Amino acid sequence: MAAADIPDGSYVNLGIGIPELVARSVPAGRQLIFHTENGLLGVGPPPAEGNEDPELINAGKKPVTAIPGAAYFHHADSFAMIRGGHIDVCVLGAMQVSETGDLANWSTGEPDAIPAVGGAMDLVAGVKTILVLTEHTTRDGEPKLLRTCTFPLTGVGVVSRVYTNLAVADATPRGFVARALAPGLSLADVQRWTGAPLADGRSTTGRAP
Amino acid sequence: MAAADIPDGSYVNLGIGIPELVARSVPAGRQLIFHTENGLLGVGPPPAEGNEDPELINAGKKPVTAIPGAAYFHHADSFAMIRGGHIDVCVLGAMQVSETGDLANWSTGEPDAIPAVGGAMDLVAGVKTILVLTEHTTRDGEPKLLRTCTFPLTGVGVVSRVYTNLAVADATPRGFVARALAPGLSLADVQRWTGAPLADGRSTTGRAP
Amino acid sequence: MIDKRVGSPAAAVADIRDGATVMIGGFGEAGSPIELIHALIDRGARGLTVISNNTGSGRVGLAALIAAGRVARVVCSYPRTANSTVFPALYRSGGIALELVPQGTLAERIRAGGAGIPAFFTPSGVGTVLAEGKEVREFGGRRYVLEHALRADFALVRADRADAYGNLTFSKTARNFGPIMCMAAACAVVQARDVGDPGHIDPEAVVTPGVFVRRVVQVARPAQESRLVREGAVYP
């Protein structure tokens, strides 16, 4: 669903984990060019088994390939692309998202956690559109969509839209606005699992705009 | 003489004009690698007539060649080399040099002059050792070595040593110190054409140290 | 398929409007996108701000753009060169504004504009008239001046090879400002000698990745500015 919302010809960075799956569901007839912050524009599909190259990996340190027309570059140039606003869309995972688009996705803030931020703060600061792909709640059933994040922030007011297993919702200055719901669910159903008010912003066709 | 003072293996940037001649007088057995700020490390001698390439030029916009082991790069990378302290020596021309090493070499400050600074301010700010190669006086016989520059500055306290047709002198926190004089001249002779006190710093051998 | 190739220099610059800020690549004639500049003259946009290392020579290319009265202001490190007469005359008559910038600061401000860095400290120019009125701060016992990023609506750049995605290589010292200007402009327009399909350029050899480039037009045999100047050519 997130893949369907990304315009043709976009330059896209995919976060580690679930967001990497977006590359598999690009609609037919649409072309996205994938960027990985460790220095490759034009990430291709994973290599066939046995063809992995330890020097050709993505930000998740998984083996990838390069498409014809790809380019390699160093880390400062790669983050110049990110910070300079040249990447159109970034799809990230989340621990928490606030109703105004604050994102927490790098640390639970617990004292014995090993803090590790990677490129997330640069991505949310520099990429034009930040999409979040996440389960609607934690494994314990706690809401991830909140009025205010309680974990340390990755960025302030950066998330445009959240795609969960229950709904698609925009983070806006006036709070969360639902754009689509999973089949069979009512807004009240989704509201129950959401830690902030959820306005109804579904178009009459019921499709995400 | 300036060429003889530059240590073997140095990376050297040569200013436009007279300083370019330094490349012709590198002592035998010594290797210098020449940098030109328009994007080439490993500048070679001028091309044979008819072999000029308008896309292979130096900072003076004159045709050059590239030695085996040369490298091309863009302007931001080129000035990263300069500003970052990676170039060992720069040889520049001068309009005026103060006794503490201030350099004026880009503008007379006259109202109808077209101001043009080029890379001089970056070179004097970033290169480890700045040598000046100039006539001892202006065409009108005015001294160029002064207590204080009257023209707009290129940099403050940046010049290490000045090579003129009359003398070799260091600019120091305590003023000019003569290191060598042209054959047949006394310190008093040179002092007469110098706009600041000139201490005698000649070694007993009379050779520049 | 993503394809940034356009058919002509005229098409490549057709939306450059009056008052636009345009970065123009080149160090002297090396890397100067002369066909794109001539197309911009034909296009007729006025009141331009031009960011370029020089101001052109003779009466072709950048000098011709200035001579045609299209440029209100230049941001530049070295606005006089051999055979440069158009800018000096116009500047003395008050017909054009100049922001003079040390060459390395010019390059770094453009790179910063492309890299999302709004401002940085540099040692270049400290204690000179070009630092007057600017913030100066000490780091590690040395003084530095705060300089701000430069961005542009358009960049006109000359490359050597290009592909449909906008990946570029350059030729020798014609590389100069091209890569950073592509980064710093909302719309980078590139003329290249040799343009091909994706895969045309080894990914290891790409100097400017395509993400920084919006349009590519092939000019297989660009005019040589110095020859035109010697011949006394005048554009248009």
Added chain:
Amino acid sequence: MIDKRVGSPAAAVADIRDGATVMIGGFGEAGSPIELIHALIDRGARGLTVISNNTGSGRVGLAALIAAGRVARVVCSYPRTANSTVFPALYRSGGIALELVPQGTLAERIRAGGAGIPAFFTPSGVGTVLAEGKEVREFGGRRYVLEHALRADFALVRADRADAYGNLTFSKTARNFGPIMCMAAACAVVQARDVGDPGHIDPEAVVTPGVFVRRVVQVARPAQESRLVREGAVYP
């Protein structure tokens, strides 16, 4: 002739002293200079500050250097990875200090160190704990944080090809931090798969010009970190 080639990894790191700051290239194992790191372990220098994107995996390479107790402090964006156990355990026990830096800020601070820029403003991290205590300033209505350059006494980097002057190329995404670390270190030490005379590398294809490199050592068949980790190898 200028010739930066040295005979062995041991000779290349022989003057790294206790307390040195060492940048170590690589993103995970890609570009990690494993033979140079092992030579540094053999060398025995202690109290090191290491600047690197990760903290290594298993008990080889960077993880082994940390496990040997040689590293007092790391400056790093992502100190935990799959198979990364050495750093987390030592960090929890208070045996090692950590300065956590967003990856793009880490890269830009290193590049700034090499480029003579003492500090710059960046939007990354504004409003987060990683910007606490740092100067924040508004440019064009947006807030940015001031970050300072990083420099090092040494950089240990893995390249693909090198020549006697220190010119380098890299392999695919193993390029990552290598070029900027060579710029930011007083003494950049490079292991390369293929080392030749000047002229070995096309001047247009050079990624790191030799001026940034002090020493080059050939390691024709570098060990593959992930294979060593799978095999349970421990260094030394």
